[in-house]
Structures are given as C-alpha cells and as structure tokens.
Amino acid sequence: DAGVIQSPRHEVTEMGQEVTLRCKPISGHDYLFWYRQTMMRGLELLIYFNNNVPIDDSGMPEDRFSAKMPNASFSTLKIQPSEPRDSAVYFCASSARTSRGRDTQYFGPGTRLTVL
Amino acid sequence: GQQLNQSPQSMFIQEGEDVSMNCTSSSIFNTWLWYKQEPGEGPVLLIALYKAGELTSNGRLTAQFGITRKDSFLNISASIPSDVGIYFCAGLTTSGTYKYIFGTGTRLKVLA
Numbered sequence: 201d202a203g204v205i206q207s208p209r210h211e212v213t214e215m216g217q218e219v220t221l222r223c224k225p226i227s228g229h230d231y232l233f234w235y236r237q238t239m240m241r242g243l244e245l246l247i248y249f250n251n252n253v254p255i256d257d258s259g260m261p262e263d264r265f266s267a268k269m270p271n272a273s274f275s276t277l278k279i280q281p282s283e284p285r286d287s288a289v290y291f292c293a294s295s296a297r298t299s300r301g302r303d304t305q306y307f308g309p310g311t312r313l314t315v316l
Numbered sequence: 317g318q319q320l321n322q323s324p325q326s327m328f329i330q331e332g333e334d335v336s337m338n339c340t341s342s343s344i345f346n347t348w349l350w351y352k353q354e355p356g357e358g359p360v361l362l363i364a365l366y367k368a369g370e371l372t373s374n375g376r377l378t379a380q381f382g383i384t385r386k387d388s389f390l391n392i393s394a395s396i397p398s399d400v401g402i403y404f405c406a407g408l409t410t411s412g413t414y415k416y417i418f419g420t421g422t423r424l425k426v427l428a
Binding site for chain 1: 346351
C-alpha cells in the first residue's frame with residue numbers, strides 16, 4: 201500500500217486566498233483524521249471522520265475551516281479565507297478499527313502551508 | 317486540545333548511550349502508540365501497545381504499556397545518529413469518542 205497520500209506537500213498563498221488540502225487515506229481504513237502541527241501548540245486534532253461521516257469537529261478553529269469526505273478514498277480540508285496565523289503543517293492520518301482492538305494510526309507526509 | 321505529559325522535553329546524548337522517555341496521563345487508554353518524526357516528514361509509527369503490562373520491541377526500541385493504563389515508556393538502546401528526531405506518544409481513547417491524544421514530544425539529539 202502507498203500509505204496516506206497528501207497534496208500538495210507545500211503551499212504558499214496570500215492572506216485572503218482559499219486553500220484546499222487533499223488526502224487519500226490507506227485503502228480499507230474507516231477513520232480519517234486531520235491534524236495541525238505548530239511549534240507553539242504541537243499536534244492538534246482538527247476533525248475526524250468515520251465511514252466518511254464527520255464525527256468530531258470540535259478542534260476546527262473557526263468557520264473559515266471546513267472539511268469534507270465525499271467517499272472512502274478522498275478528503276479535503278479547506279480554509280477560506282486564509283490568514284497568516286493558519287501557517288502550519290497539516291497532517292492527514294487514517295486508521296482501521298479492528299474487532300480485536302488492535303487499532304493503529306498512520307500519518308501522511310503533511311502539507312506545509314505558508315500564508316503571507 | 318488535550319495533550320499527554322511527555323518527558324523529557326529534549327535530550328542530548330552521546331552515541332551509544334541508552335535513552336528513556338515516558339508519557340503519563342490522568343485518563344486510561346486502551347492503546348498506546350509511539351511515533352518518530354523527522355524534519356519535513358510526518359510521524360512514523362514505531363511501536364503499538366494494546367494490553368496493560370505489554371512489553372514490545374522493534375529492533376533497538378522497546379516500549380511498555382503501563383500497568384495502570386495511564387502511562388507508557390519508550391527505551392532506545394545503543395543510540396546512533398539516525399535516532400535524531402522527535403518522539404511522540406499517543407493514547408487512544410474510545411470512551412464516548414474515538415480519538416488519539418498526543419504527547420508533547422521528546423526531541424532527541426545524538427552527538428557522534
């Protein structure tokens with residue numbers, strides 16, 4: 201398996217522009233997570249999906265952030281309008297809930313977002 | 317957001333030395349995961365633990381699931397320069413939700 205795939209790897213944009221980050225989870229995984237990582241706040245969970253349904257979006261900073269998962273193999277995180285304080289590395293991760301309780305979570309390589 | 321207490325925050329060690337780090341929580345977890353993150357990359361899963369008291373090895377790495385289910389430990393034996401990175405623990409909580417709670421990370425630097 202190719203692992204979790206994210207695109208783009210790097211994004212530089214100007215304040216006010218719309219940004220869309222993309223993720224393809226590992227095939228067969230039924231959970232998908234979006235995280236944000238900064239030096240100040242570490243790894244923060246933004247939102248997670250189970251079977252394409254958003255379960256917990258309490259970590260989404262504000263209404264400028266939205267996430268969708270139209271099918272089991274694709275998810276997007278959108279920021280509109282973007283602001284400089286959104287600059288961070290955004291990770292997508294996926295996991296499979298097993299009946300034996302041996303769950304694991306795998307991360308993508310991340311998207312480094314810079315908002316000027 | 318919620319984070320686990322991970323210590324130490326950073327370590328500078330000589331090549332060949334052993335390393336120990338730990339994570340503690342006020343909550344009980346069903347699963348503990350340990351990750352390593354290198355600059356410009358995503359966290360890579362090193363070891364997964366599923367039972368209280370479980371001891372699991374992956375090469376020079378050994379991790380343990382604490383008996384109380386509120387802590388976990390990672391040891392690296394005979395460190396080498398490529399062990400440099402940030403190590404994160406993560407606990408999986410399934411009570412009321414399904415979330416991985418992450419530690420604050422231990423930054424490891426190995427001096428050759």
